[in-house]
Amino acid sequence: MNKLKQKVLVLNQNYEPLSITIMKRAAVLMLTGRAELVERRSFDLHSVNGVYPAPSVIRLKTYIRVDNRWPPLTRKNILKRDNHTCQYCGAKGGDLTIDHVIPKNRGGRDTWDNLVTACVKCNNRKGNRTPEEAGMKLRRKPFKPYYFMLNLPDIPDSRWEKYLFLKHRV
Numbered sequence: 001m002n003k004l005k006q007k008v009l010v011l012n013q014n015y016e017p018l019s020i021t022i023m024k025r026a027a028v029l030m031l032t033g034r035a036e037l038v039e040r041r042s043f044d045l046h047s048v049n050g051v052y053p054a055p056s057v058i059r060l061k062t063y064i065r066v067d068n069r070w071p072p073l074t075r076k077n078i079l080k081r082d083n084h085t086c087q088y089c090g091a092k093g094g095d096l097t098i099d100h101v102i103p104k105n106r107g108g109r110d111t112w113d114n115l116v117t118a119c120v121k122c123n124n125r126k127g128n129r130t131p132e133e134a135g136m137k138l139r140r141k142p143f144k145p146y147y148f149m150l151n152l153p154d155i156p157d158s159r160w161e162k163y164l165f166l167k168h169r170v
């Protein structure tokens, strides 16, 4: 894969996640002084002017005002967050349902951290039980996504996690 097309997480001036860009654009933002390196990758970038650490996370030096950080909690957005993948067995596409991790009649709420994508088979198997009771394991902990995370199938670099999941627990 072309290194310059690898994904870079852009943080706002206050360290809040803002967007995702590609390495080429991130390098330009850093070279022009508009952003600084926060987390680097394990390789370097070579340009005519020298050698630079490849960025994984950068931070803008100027605060960008953001009005709309969070997508609405809808079936469509839950499927997008979960990359249309059953969060129990990993089946992708097909007939997908939304499962309450803690069942509704046992106090489970309609929140980002209690709703996951599940295939019909897993949803039926789980029934009115918690994952522990059903002996089923979630592939990852459900989370409240920023808008830009809805189209991100995987977190491409584990260095992003502490910025993405820091402040926005539901």
Ligand SMILES: [Zn+2]
Pocket (backbone or CB within 6 Å): 086, 087, 088, 089, 090, 091, 118, 119, 120, 121, 122, 123
């Ligand atoms: Zn399944």
